[in-house]
Amino acid sequence: MAISVDTFFLDPVAQGTLQSQIQRIVAEGILSGRFRRGEKLPSSRRLAEHLGVARITVTAAYTELVANDYLAARGRSGYFVSDTAPEPPDFPPQPPQQDNIDWSRALGQRFSGGVTPVKPQDWSSYRYPFVYGQTDPTLFDHASWRQCALQALGQKDFAALTSDYYDQDDPQLVDFIARHTLPRRGIIAGPDEILVTMGAQNALWLAAQVLLTQRRQAAIEDPCYPALRDILTQSRCRVTPVPVDADGLPPDAIPERTDVIFTTPSHQCPTNATMPLDRRQALLTRAREMEALIVEDDYEFEMSFLARPSPALKSLDRDGRVIYVGSFSKSLFPGLRLGYLVGAAPFIREARALRASVFRHVPGHIQRTAAYFLSLGHYDSLIRRMSDTLRRRHEVMSDAIARHGLQVSGRGVFGGSSFWMRAPDGVDSGALAARLKPEDVLIEPGQPFFADPARGRNHYRLAYSSIPSNRIDAGLARIAAVIEANDWT
Structure with missing residues (x-):
């Protein structure tokens, strides 16, 4: 039986090359059970005319599918679904499922309902x-990133691509952060004081989970990064919003018995206020007096085109009470989701253990690609x-x-x-x-x-x-x- 050419169509908003889209159409047809073993595919010429693409594009897609054993080429007869192609699971028909659960009682915790800004996908x-x-595609260096990704896929980096680091990170990326990124902010840290995260938001979540309990109190800036408020609300700690002024977070307004202070001193979110040096010193003194810890979110420090950025709060810390959050997602591209935590070794040890219980580590290939992109000078x-x-x-x-x-x-x-x-x-x-x-x-x-x-x-x-x-x-x-x-x- 021949598969009708009319079952093929290209989605005008689909991602990827035309060849990859055609491959995906055929593969999905086989995996869904619509295309069955032994059935004949439309000829490359006919499918090309139907889709309005070059014939060589269809031929290349068919050839790749043959290599992956989805299709088989039979001389001059054309292309057929392979006899050894993957088969869809053979499940018996199931009756419509009814939801008889009272989810208002069944849910132990609720994480929806916050006021986080909605980002239109379009x-x-x-x-x-x-x-x-969001990223401006005219600025990003696609060619260099692609080259670094291919290099990370090479045989030399096979272990970085395939290994389970368990709770560790790519040593090349950690080394670059320690020797190049952090010193630019005046921060000196060893490998046991650095943890790679899935972006800054993940770093903030790890910090909140490790440092806060229902009996502890956190102080946040008001206004602030909305996702941070959601994170702290979910941790069930006591949260005190502290109104910011033209210089950022006022240390004297932080309430007594605060355990953890969350701040964006270099570039307050969203007011853009920069905390002066004397206030940074006052904040460290205030935290020392209360025996509080500080979580510093140092986002966008790279975008310093008007003046040199102020020194990171972490660089002024002499007690080890500042935990530093950095991210490559803002400066590279948001979909990368790559950030890092810097703090005292005991804190990083617990954050590492928590991360391992959730997703172990950031994918090795992403870490190694970023390490190459950074170390080869493309990032600068x-x-x-x-x-x-x-x-x-x-x-x-x-x-x-x-x-x-x-x-x-x-x-x-x-x-x-x-x-x-x-x-x-x-x-x-x-x-x-x-x-x-x-x-x-x-x-x-x-x-x-x-x-x-x-x-x-x-x-x-x-x-x-x-x-x-x-x-x-x-x-x-x-x-x-x-x-x-x-x-x-």
Whole structure:
């Protein structure tokens, strides 16, 4: 029996090359049981005409499927589903399942329902995406990353690719972090004081789980990174939001008997405030007096195109009470999910054991690829290129914001990739975001960043990491026009 060519179609939004898409269509057809052993595939010419692709593309896909034993080539007869192709599981028909569980009682804990900002998956389809944390594909060095990934796939790195490190990390990546990344922030650490994580958020979760209990108290900045508030809420510790000012977290406002202080001193999230050196010293003194620990999230320190970044809080620490969180996801690409924790060996030992009970370690191939990308100088080149571009966009943003009468509530002292904005009184930034979407503009409402969402009602964040300079002015003009044209009472 021949398989009809009409069962084949290309998804216009599918990822990958045309060849890989055709391979996936055939493989999925076989694995789902729609294409059965011995059935004939459409000829390469006919399928190419049907899909509107080159015949060589279909031939290459068929050849790869033959190599993987999905298909068999029979001389001039064409291609058939192989007699040894994988078979779908033979399950008897099952009756529709009914859910008779009372999940309101069955769930021991709840992790949904937070106010973490929603990131539109289709952000790149908008002409004016002022969204934070996304990668500009025109800046990323795809060729070098691909080369490093291929190098990590080589025979020399077979162990790094295939081994179960159990609770350890790639020594090459840890060595680079210790000898190159951390010294740039004034931090000296040994391998037993570094743990590779699945991004900064995973690092914050590990720190919270190891350091906090239901009887302990954490102090967080207000406003702050929304996911951190979710993490601490889930840990069931007592959480005290501390309002920040123009210099970041005020040490004197931290309540007594605080056990752990979470802060973003170099680049406060989301206000962009930079904590001065004297306040950093005061924060360390305050923590020492309370015998509290500090978790420092040092995100975006690489984006220092306006001035040299302030020294990391960890570099000023003489007691070992600061736990440092770093990430490569912001500077490389967010999908990488690669970060690290730096702290005293006893803390890292417990964080390592906790990580091993959840997912053991970050995939070895990802770690080794990143190690090559960093050590071969590609990372530094990327940072310079990004910094130059972000500097130009920052200038364009500053000029356009002033020209259109928009109000800045906070901007980075040494750089960064966003402005913290304040709309006129009475403007709800959530409603503003909704009204801007039909105008092809994306912004981030401020409410999720605050412990009391009402305080962030007229705040919003504008990022410029993913929008070209030549679109910034027009995008800000639309924001100003929507604010002006609507009745917000």
